[in-house]
Amino acid sequence: MATRNRTTVYRKHRDACKSARAPLSDSFGGPVIEMVSGSFARSNHSSYAPLSTNDPGPSSSDDAFTIGLPPAWVDDSEEITFNIQKVRDKMGELAKAHSKALMPTFGDNRGDQRVVEMLTHEITDLLRKSEKRLHNLSTRGGPSQESNLRKNVQRSLATDLQSLSMELRRKQSTYLKRLQQQKEGQDGVDLEFNMNGKMSRLDEDEELGGMTVKLKEGQHVSAEREREIQQVLGSVNDLAQIMKDLSALVIDQGTIVDRIDYNIQNVSSSVEEGYKQLQKAERTQREGAMVKCATILLILCLIMIVLLILKNVLF
């Protein structure tokens, strides 16, 4: 696909125009324009360097031509993006921890399971926190470009969060399944081992005692497994809740809502609606009974003052 870059021609003209204008506008706004041209001259001519939108803080307000501080909600969205990145990293760790916990070991692998639990808990926490923050991005006030912008940022972050939660759920469900398989297998193995062990014992009492002890141990292990499974299920339910909330925000792909022109039309029509509502509100406020009372009272006060003055003057 062919393209043509007209930037060099454009810049040449712009510089020519500027130099033609420069001798005329000497004193007016001189330092501002110079700082502008200075900052732009520093950027590379063959490509453009994206200017930073993150201002360090109030000290930058001294700069005559700043890019401008982004509004407060951008902090929210940046934090959510940061959280999303953290979640992605932790998911990688979780995958490793899952595989480690599922490996058949001789000792009990409670340590590994605790790591899995902790990681899952952290990730779910991060997701929940991000989701709460996401609601901060919801707009209040009338429709405007700014609110449209916020809504779109919200949507994009919601989509990311939802896909991450789904990934987590999938990982958890596979882990759960493998865990259950292992539990059944292990119990089976335990009992078999017990059966075999029984044969070698001569003393029946000892046998029985041994067997009950073994059974109790087996029960204890399976109870523990049950507990773990319940915990994982609990976090699965948490995630389901988060997903339900998020799905309200996410766009369905392929539908009319996913069309750019549909969204533009709707914005313009909702802006018109908003404008009409504002006009109506203004009108009702102006005709409000309160306003009428206030004006009447004010008029009466003025009349009284005038009468007072007249009384003093005449007497």
Place this chain on the structure above:
Amino acid sequence: MVLVTSVRDYINRMLHDISGMKVLILDSETVSNVSIVYSQSELLQKEVFLVEMIDSISVSKESMSHLKAVYFVRPTSDNIQKLRYQLANPRFGEHHLFFSNLLKDTQIHILADSDEHEAVQQVQEFYADFVAGDPYHFTLNMPSNHLYMLPAVVDPSGLQRYSDRVVDGIAALFLALKRRPVIRYQRTSDTAKRIAQETAKLMYQHESGLFDFRRTESSPLLLVIDRRDDPVTPLLNQWTYQAMVHELIGLQDNKVDLRAIASLPKDQQEVVLSSEQDAFFKSNMYENFGDIGMNIKRMVDDFQQVAKSNQNIQTVEDMARFVDNYPEYKKMQGNVSKHVTLVTEMSKLVEARKLMLVSQTEQDLACNGGQGAAYEAVTDLLNNESVSDIDRLRLVMLYALRYEKENPVQLMQLFNKLASRSPKYKPGLVQFLLKQAGVEKRTGDLFGNRDLMNIARNMARGLKGVENVYTQHQPLLFQTMESITRGRLRDVDYPFVGDHFQQGRPQEVVIFMVGGTTYEESRSVALQNATNSGIRFILGGTAVLNSKRFLLDLEEAQRIARSGSHMV
């Protein structure tokens, strides 16, 4: 895939290099170009969080300097003025200007002059100046489409603008494909000749450097033809899915607006029919109505199976699986209801307007002979009360186009009957059509009764019988494509521009129809491409017509022609 991919590539390149939060600013034409190939969610992934029109941006006063503005507009003088105003008071942190076609030097001067704050980072030309609805079909969505029917003396500046827009669109297409074609045009059409010559001048003289691409073994062919050579296709009623939706309801930029047809729940009032995003539509868009019905029934059955299994939730695992599959389930549900709604509404319209009856006669008029029988059939339908005005008009037009010279008495009788039956009929419209597209004006063998080969073919077809009475019509374009494939496109009828010459057969052919294309023709092109004959066809036009639009253009042209003749 070609057309859609090129536009997507352009948009990807635009957005790729610019990091951070962006706002995309479009004008009323580029919004169609972009919306039809790129979805809102994809834009969000590219960090474009706001999309605005260049008109409304001028009005708003909010300053958003934390955003970078990406402008994608046509280089019209109107847009340049609006850009000037915005550059004088820049609201965004950065401004990246992308134009969908060639910029004139004067326009660059004007912009550079107003850019006092040096807000503009780059100025580029990205040639995505056409609406790529389907992989091999594009349109230019031109509003005053009727101008091609009028002689140049009536509205010279209007026709010049029309011709310029077409040339720009064709040039952008070839720049996107990185090809420079050999150009042929239809001899009998002045507008086609003019457009072909101006395109040749642009590609080979004014901007020959830009179009100087690597030569392939055979140059592609650009064939510029006129709608009036085949006035029958836009008048016919359609029975294949995409064409039918456009004919009965209306398809604009792959969107269907059902609000005027029936009262529907909010999420079904406007739907998207895009072969890229909807797999069911992709496999059914060229199927006829009966087959579509069966396929939809199968889809509904499949969906009901899934829905039933979803209701059968007993264990936690089932619940988990349901939540996992929920997004896909929702998407499937939306898709099923969309197609069911469309087919239901269309069935209702077919029933109400008795289109099965009408269309049978239409197809007979278009494909088979027999003047006497045709006259009887048309008269019967004109007398039938439930046939709507527009259908009556179409029948008479089709009859007139076919039997223009045979039995003028009966033709006159039909005109009178039409005028008496349809109160809103603008008198003389059929005669106007005959003047524009009558047998003397046409190049191609529209009814297959000029060329001996065609007559023989028609007789054979008549004897063999057709599979489906309602889809027996083949647009004239099909014959044109066959001639090109066989290398037998006659120089007499379709001469080359200037001293262009084509060796052998072209491997890529772009057919541009001045006056508009129809979805029946785009179906023909798609099916031809699927046969892998070694030639790839691309079809484009100034608009996508259905019978309503075609009749509107005719009426508009007639009105202007009448008022013009009064002035003379």
